[in-house]
Amino acid sequence: MGVFDTIRQVLGLSAEADAAREADPEDLFGMSTAYLTMEADLDFAPTGDAALCFSNVDSTAFQRAREEVEAILAAGEAETGTTAEFVEDAHGYHWVVLHDTGFEDLVTSIHFAADTLVEEGFGSRLLAALFAFERDGQTAYWVYSFRRGSYYPFVPTGGRERDNKVEFKLESVLDGELSVEDDTTYWYPMWPEGDAHPWG
Template sequence: MGLLDILLGRTKPVAPDLDQLFALPSAAVTLQAAAGFTPTGTGAVCFATVEGAAFEQTHREVQALLDADTDRSGPPVELRRDDYGYSWLVSARSPEQLPELVNDLHAVNSAMEVNGFGPQLLCSLAAFTDDGGRKLALVYLYKRAAFYPFAPLPGSGERRDSALELQVKAALANDLRIEQDLSRWFPVWGAPGL
């Protein structure tokens, strides 16, 4: 970045850092101690829907890679489309298999990136719940290389628990790279596991 970029207020985009996903298991320990949330075993990668033979080949490769894991205790990996036109590749594990779930999410993101579909990647998430039935997702923004918490309010339609999100942000500040711009904490209504 040059002097002209600084003077004109231009910033260099953040490079995706998929290795940030590997911090989720240790963050889960902190999250349980601080707020009582435990992993559900569900995670997903969201991307803009892509059509064509190249994407279908990438999807088949990712599906075969993840389905080859014989240690999977949940249903097979599945592709879902949401009401907003995005696709979700969903992986289900037992709640104790968060490290394996993170490996799944990393593998999907990496395969998409390597095959030229990095620009279509939006986010990845891991779902959590507490004893009271509240749900929470730790969402990794691919293009920002940072996480944020998303907590939908149960039974309230499309409303979120902002106080809980800020509590989780403070609790995980030392465990995860947290997105500081709250306007980028996009709601992921209808995301798998929520």
């Protein structure tokens, strides 16, 4: 079983039975204040990137839902300046990738995309939302697992390694402000390809 097969299993199918609580797209708004703490207390600044990961469904209804998400984000771009692109990674996962220097606009756009898929009956296809931060050349992510209904930190260092010390520091500072996953066995890595973000 490959790395991304494992992620699909734990963030998708198998984690459904272990879900701590039902995921709620409203949880994403927790990042609207958490990013201020990341910057003020930890010196991690937003990179201006966020992404929503989901698995595709070969159905007309899902295609319509996806087109609705695209339309909502395209309409929002004129108002907020948030740009969106839809990409498929090398492992077959689909991503809505958003870029904006205004972090709160990123959060709002990710919420719109996730909430639309939930309302259209495809909430089970949502895997994770990622918010990227950077400090001294090191990238850290807050990952929201839709299967667990909670956040966890992920700090890759290259070569399929992660900085657990920084992850635990992020957890200790943000726990209480975000609904952080208590069980660290569910802090699943979403490895980037090379030096890129996990979405490509």
